[in-house]
Amino acid sequence: MRHYFQLLFFAVFxxxxxxxxxxxxxxxxxxxxxxxxxxxxxxxxxNQSFHPRAEALATSAVVNxxxxxxxxxxxxxxxxxxxxxxRVASIQYxxxxxxxxxxxxxxxxxxxxxxxxxxxxxRDRGKVLMAGSSVGTSQLFVTSNLQTSRNNALPxxxxxxxxxxxxQLSNSY
Numbered sequence: 001m002r003h004y005f006q007l008l009f010f011a012v013f014x015x016x017x018x019x020x021x022x023x024x025x026x027x028x029x030x031x032x033x034x035x036x037x038x039x040x041x042x043x044x045x046x047n048q049s050f051h052p053r054a055e056a057l058a059t060s061a062v063v064n065x066x067x068x069x070x071x072x073x074x075x076x077x078x079x080x081x082x083x084x085x086x087r088v089a090s091i092q093y094x095x096x097x098x099x100x101x102x103x104x105x106x107x108x109x110x111x112x113x114x115x116x117x118x119x120x121x122x123r124d125r126g127k128v129l130m131a132g133s134s135v136g137t138s139q140l141f142v143t144s145n146l147q148t149s150r151n152n153a154l155p156x157x158x159x160x161x162x163x164x165x166x167x168q169l170s171n172s173y
Contacts, residue, residue: 030071031172033129034082034119040072041080041122045115046087054088057155058115061162062086071170077122082129086117086165089133091154096139111150112137113157117165132168136160 030037042063047055062084066074077083090113097108113136121127137160140153167173 029171031130031169034169037081037119037129038073039075039080039082040066040119041075041077041083042066043077043083043085049088049091051088051091051154054091054113054154054158057158058086058088058113058162061155061158062115062165065159065162065166069166069170071166080122083120083122083125084117084169085120086115088158089114089116091157093150106142108139108141109149109153110137110139111153111157113154113161115158115161115165119169130169132165134161134164134168136162136164 042059045055045058045062047058063074066072092112092114093109094112095106095108096110097106114133115136116133118131119129121129136157138153138156140149143149
């Protein structure tokens, strides 16, 4: 009987030990091209949209997303392994809900922010380690002051785009 319990214990232990190797890894799961990158420098983004100061919002949101994620450290250019060059590619608005009596008059809008980016080697700026774009959205209600409503909703969309970017750089998705 004792032999039976020992055999059962060994079988349960073996199943538990080998099932944990089902393709999962503990810790960071960086893209293969970024395995040696630990420190990133993030200069001010450029702005291709017509929204003033969108580049400052985007740069701040991306730095905050990197800090929260923790995979990479944000550092100065002389200490960096890579440089993230980004741009606010576009900010677009689309109608979600129209007025009940006049469907062309919006009551609720969605703003969509697209950030384009390239992660370059800090020693050889011609070498692109990874590139892509990320999109973030938010929703806003149309009030009597549409510009204020848009300005208030923009940081949330930019934050989401920044989080998507950092997820692509840190987790490959």
